[in-house]
Every structure is written in structure tokens, then in C-alpha cells.
Amino acid sequence: MGIRIMKTAAAVIAAIYLAHLLGLHTPNAAGLLAILGIDVTKKRGLQTSFQRLIASSIGLFVAVFLFWLLGFEVWVAGLFVLILYPILSRLKLKEGIVTSSVIMFHIFNEQRYGLDLIINEIALLLVGLGAATLINIVYMPKADKQLSDMRVRLETCFSHIFSEIANHLRDNGHIWSGRELLEAHDIVQEALLVARRNQENTLLQEDALWMVYFYMRKQHLDSIDRMLEYVAQVYQTLPHGELLASVFDELSEDVKVEYYTGRSESKLRLLQGEFRQMPLPVTRVEFEVRAALLQLAVELDAFLAVAKREKKQKAAAQ
DSSP states (O other), X not given: OOHHHHHHHHHHHHHHHHHHHTTOSSTHHHHHHHHHHOOSSHHHHHHHHHXXXXXXXXXXXXXXXXXXXXXXXXXXXXXXXXXXXXXXXXXXXXXXXXXXXXXXHHHHHHTOOOHHHHHHHHHHHHHHHHXXXXXXXXXXXXXXXXXXXXXXXXXXXXXXXXXXXXXXXXXXXXXXXXXXXXXXXXXXXHHHHHHXXXXXXXXXXXXXXXXXXXXXXXXXXXXXXXXXXXXXTOOSOOHXXXXXXXXXXXXXXXXXXXXXXXXXXXXXXXXXXXHHHSOOOOSHHHHHHHHHHHHHHHHHHHXXXXXXXXXXXXXXXX
């Protein structure tokens, strides 16, 4: 049973009991409004409940005016929809379309529009939406454990990808299925959604750490996609590729470390210096492969720059 179902049940019970306690007419309607008020995050719950309250109040007075002017006819209910829905859409209060319709049908069923009924409907709105909002705020499960697990899975994928790149640079006949790359894309996409929902569950203080982390990994994944395009152009094993493979070996371990170690960057800098001292290519094949390796080193440098900017430095982590 999902947590949202349990919260909805609790909100319905609380709203109906409170409506009975307050002596409201048709108290069960508060339960229906409570169902509509439960949402996926605290911030979204507060926002949509406010929208529904404003929209329903507007709908209440539009309904009273139309029924007073034209009578309690079925076609008037249709006219209510034609008039109110575009207004709420224009005011960006679309979340309140259903609740405002519920209020309108209450008045239609009562066949009257006295002050006591108007007060009763407003009270039902406050009780139903209020109970849902309160339960939304009181309990919303944190996603830190889920996000932490996603982080470990993603870093494991990255580590495996870098190991496979190193293997190809040492042996251009090496074959890799690419499964970890596809898995990494799926994890990043899902994690960003979960991290955004987790951030919206923090009311008083923004908690953007997970968003920052997985956005960094999204940038890294885009960089890896470009790296693999260059790796695919390495169709001959050269000493330059074997040297660059040692950097990817280092990175396959560094990527799982919480802080930025700088080891891969230092090794890449030394390697770039060695490349400049090496003799120029003597064949077209060697030229093309070395050009791809150079582009790969440039993209790797950009990957490390993102990590250096976004990850904690070693001194700060200790």
C-alpha cells in the first residue's frame, strides 16, 4: 500500500470527523475535498490547496449568481462550466476546477443559495483542504536513502564505463555491450525527478544538494557520450592510447570518491606534456587515431573541470 493512499485515507477520516464535530451540513463532502487536496510534495500540496481554495471561492460566488439570475436548471450548470473554466485557466487556477464544480453541485442539489449555505460551503473547503494540507505537511517520506542508493549505482556505472574505455584504448579489439551507459542514463533521469520532489518537500530551507549532485552527473554523462564518440575512432592501439588508458584507470576509482582528489587531473597534465614531446605521426592512420585521442583528452579535461567545480575539495571534506 502506497504512502499516498494511506495519507489520503487519514485525510478523509480527519476531514469527515472534523466536519461532523463542527456541525457542518453534508460533512461527507469534506472527505471528498480532502481526497482532492492530497499531493506528492509539501510545497506542491500547499500551492495547489491555495489554488483550489481561491478557485472554489470564485466558483461558489459565480454559481450563486447564476442560480439566482437563471434558476436551478441543468443547463445553468453547463453554463457555469463554460463561464468559470476559462476564467480559472486564465488566472492559472486550473487545479481548482474540480473542487469548484463540487461546490457548484452542492448548491444545485440544495436548490437554494442562502448565507448559511455559503458559509457552510466555505467551511467544508477549509476543513477538507485543510486536513489534506496538514497531513501532507506532517508526514512526507524523505528520499535521501533512495537518492543515496542511486548515487552508488550511478558511480558504479561510471567506474565500469571508464574501465571499459581504458580496455579499448589498450586493445582496440575489445568489445563492450554498453549496458552500463544505458543504465546510467536511466538512473540520472529518475534521480533528477526524485531529487526535485525531495527538494519540494523542504518548506523552510532549500535543500538543493542532491539536485546539484545529479545535475553535475548529467553534465558528466553528456561528456561521456562525447568521449565514446572519440573512443570509437580509436581503431588502432598506440602507446598514446595506452598512456591515456592509465588516466581512465585512475578515474574509475576517483569517480566513486565523495571529494575531488585531483589525481586524475594531475596524471592527465603530465600525459599531455608527454604527448607534446612525442614524434609526429608518420602515417595517415596514426594521425587520425592520435587526433581522436587528443580530442578524447580534451573532453576528459572538461569532465574533470566539472567535477573540480562541483565536488567538495579534499581539504574541506576532512
